[in-house]
Amino acid sequence: xxxxxxxITLAVHDLARAVAFYRDGLGLPTKGIxxxxxxxxxxxxxxAVAFFxxxxxxxxxxxxxxxxxxxxxxxxxxxxSGEFSLGYIAESAAEVDALLERAVAAGASRTEPPRxxxxxxxxxYFRDPDGHLWEVIWxxxxxxxx
Amino acid sequence: xxxxxxxITLAVHDLARAVAFYRDGLGLPTKGIxxxxxxxxxxxxxxAVAFFxxxxxxxxxxxxxxxxxxxxxxxxxxxxSGEFSLGYIAESAAEVDALLERAVAAGASRTEPPRxxxxxxxxxYFRDPDGHLWEVIWxxxxxxxx
Numbered sequence: 614x615x616x617x618x619x620x621i622t623l624a625v626h627d628l629a630r631a632v633a634f635y636r637d638g639l640g641l642p643t644k645g646i647x648x649x650x651x652x653x654x655x656x657x658x659x660x661a662v663a664f665f666x667x668x669x670x671x672x673x674x675x676x677x678x679x680x681x682x683x684x685x686x687x688x689x690x691x692x693x694s695g696e697f698s699l700g701y702i703a704e705s706a707a708e709v710d711a712l713l714e715r716a717v718a719a720g721a722s723r724t725e726p727p728r729x730x731x732x733x734x735x736x737x738y739f740r741d742p743d744g745h746l747w748e749v750i751w752x753x754x755x756x757x758x759x
Numbered sequence: 760x761x762x763x764x765x766x767i768t769l770a771v772h773d774l775a776r777a778v779a780f781y782r783d784g785l786g787l788p789t790k791g792i793x794x795x796x797x798x799x800x801x802x803x804x805x806x807a808v809a810f811f812x813x814x815x816x817x818x819x820x821x822x823x824x825x826x827x828x829x830x831x832x833x834x835x836x837x838x839x840s841g842e843f844s845l846g847y848i849a850e851s852a853a854e855v856d857a858l859l860e861r862a863v864a865a866g867a868s869r870t871e872p873p874r875x876x877x878x879x880x881x882x883x884y885f886r887d888p889d890g891h892l893w894e895v896i897w898x899x900x901x902x903x904x905x
Contacts, residue, residue, distance in 0.1 A: 614785045614858060618813045619896070620846025621767060639760045651877045660878045667764045669815020672846075682841050685884040685892050686871035693839040695828050696891065700766030700818075712760060725832035731797045732806045738831040745842065746831050750765070 618671060621699070622662075624678035625743045626692070630720075631675040632663045634742050638719020641665040641673070658684035678743075698738065698746035702755075706735045709749045713737050716747070764817060767845070768808075770824035771889045772838070776866075777821035778809045780888050784865020787811040787819070804829035824889075844884065844892035848901075852881045855895045859883050862893070 625631035628646055635641045643665045651660025658680040665673040682689040703709045709727050716739040717723050727737025727749070736750040771777035774792055781787045789811045797806025804826040811819040828835040849855045855873050862885040863869050873883025873895070882896040 614787065614847070614861070616787050616811065616813050617847065618767070618817060618819065618845055619848040620844075620894070621764070622844045622846060622894075624842050624844075641760065641762050648878055654877070657877050665762065667762050667815075669813075669817060671764060671815060671817060673764065674846075678841060681844060681892075684876070685841070685844060685894070687840050687884075687886075687892070690839050690841050693836050693842060694833050695824060695831070695836050696770050696839060696842045698766075698768045698770075698827060698831060699764055700768060700820075701760070701763065702765040715760070730830070731800070731803050732794055738833075740833075746827075746833070748766070748768075748831070 620672045620674055622674040622676050622681060623741075623743065623745050624681045625675045626678060627742075628661060628663065628675060628677055630742055634720050635663075635665055635673070635675065638721075639716065653680070653683070692744050694740055694744040694746055698748050700748045700750055703749055703751050706751050709735060709737060709751045712749045713739055716741075716749075721747075766818045766820055768820040768822050768827065769887070769889065769891050770827045771821045772824060773888075774807060774809065774821060774823055776888055780866050781809075781811055781819070781821065784867075785862065799826070799829070838890050840886055840890040840892055844894050846894045846896055849895055849897050852897045855881060855883060855897045858895045859885055862887075862895075867893075 636643050646663045648660035653659040662676045720742045721739040724738045729735050734752045738748050782789050792809045794806035799805040808822045866888045867885040870884045880898045884894050
């Protein structure tokens, strides 16, 4: 296996709401909901999905949680936070604060104020409208001249 | 917010087991468990974590689920699949089959046999030892001359 990851798919309750949050709220680029020409069938999940193009060929996707469960062949389960988090490295503590505020304004919830962690970073978490965790990080050491 | 994602952290029950799965089972590069000098405190989570370096500056991390909940300031919840999936693009259908078999041999569970999806890809899913979903994908269209 190559050390490569191509897609991160987030299970969402409402595809349009998730697109609005990531596109309009956070400003991530997307073509919007695509693959709507593939309705659910007796054997297959629906295709409709939205992709946000990140760095290095990585795609962030939002996909209905029922369809992800069907596509993966697992039972659908109620939403649960804490299975994973996505980390975003900001360039300053002020940018951490600002991005958390922007996310909350767009419909996210903040779990607690951002703060310095014992390992040196300054960070805070938000949960997107589906409860998925994001940690927004500033690493002062990364800013030091090496 | 830039279209950039720096870390994907998977909540795991047993850090050593997760490292063994991803390093020894799947062959991903890592320095092993680091930040062990930060024990849990009354206010902070433990630091111990392992990183796997992916493309484009992206890090895949494994971190104890209890510590992720503490670090994020949320309640710990029982494991649940279906909140997200990680997608890996292989270069052939045979590579999809082989990687699924390799994952299962390393301790993953397969949800169903890989198959062609209506949108043209050939893919199958496995769940890592903590239940996190991976979809291994071959896209025949990507192999066509353009």
